[in-house]
Amino acid sequence: MKRTSSIVAGLLALAVLPGAPAAAQAPAPAPWLHVRVEEPERQSRVHVNLPLSVVEVALKAAPDIIESQGKIRFGRHGHGMALADFRRLWTELRAAGDAELVSVEDGDERVRVARRGDLVEVRVERSGKEEVHVEVPVDVVDALLSGEGEELNVKAALASLRNRRGDIVRVNEDKTSVRVWIDERN
């Protein structure tokens, strides 16, 4: 009896010991990317939840702009800014720390791009009401710009998003709301 009790006690101790092998080997929860698009007036809701690992693979599906290594061509087609210039601009903005980077006011619309801590925030307000809110972690921009030449490194950006939890994009328009976020729940 005493021997049995000792064995049970030993097993219990093993089970609750911090760093017990089973606990140490428990896999980290997989991050999920969630997209919600809701149109209350039409009573329409679209919810997409994908493991980030699947998103990484699926992103290769974007048309010709994505190369096999997961890099997107940027500019050079008469529109936008050459990536090299953008990279230089980003390096300077990054060093500036928290600051309002862009502010545009046009009638009742106000667009602001600002660096706040480790986030780059884009906010669009109409008539004093926030309609678009995009938060991109600085790390993700760094990763995105880590490609060479005229390429964005989408693969690295996605890898960086693996550590991100919370909202990435929130859009609230009159009739539509969109939310994109990452967490560890389905």
Added chain:
Amino acid sequence: MVKLMAVLSVPAALLAAVASLGVVVVDVREGGPGGTRIVVPVPLFVAQTALSLVPADKTRVDLDRAAEHLPLAREVLEALADGPDGELVRVEEPGERVVIVKEGAVLRVRVVGRDEDVTVNVPLALALAALPDERGQVSPLLLAGALGTARFTDLVDVRSGGDHVKVYVW
């Protein structure tokens, strides 16, 4: 009595052997009073053998521009198979609901409309086997092998009006 048992034991053993190897059942029920019901059980090994005998030219599909996306489709399916379970898609509109859930090695698709209810359960191994290669060739052998992974799965369940069609592998 012993003779009768001996005679009955042969078909019983045969039935047991077929059942143990699996059976694909197509069950069609017509709605309304006097609606007919047709049940077609096909032993899995017969379906597999038939599949493996399909001539190669009959299982070639014209891929056109889709060919370049096939490796990606394969990778996405493999990533899905390796990924965690959960609800992947939910679309709700008045009178219609579409839900896609990954559960183990099966993708469950449910479409519920005003007058229809469709459930399709796709074993991911079967979906992978059904993908053509870069020349547009679907391998009947691979497909036949993958059918085995669909055992104990309700592949299709369609209710439309009063009709009910069910395909399952037992």
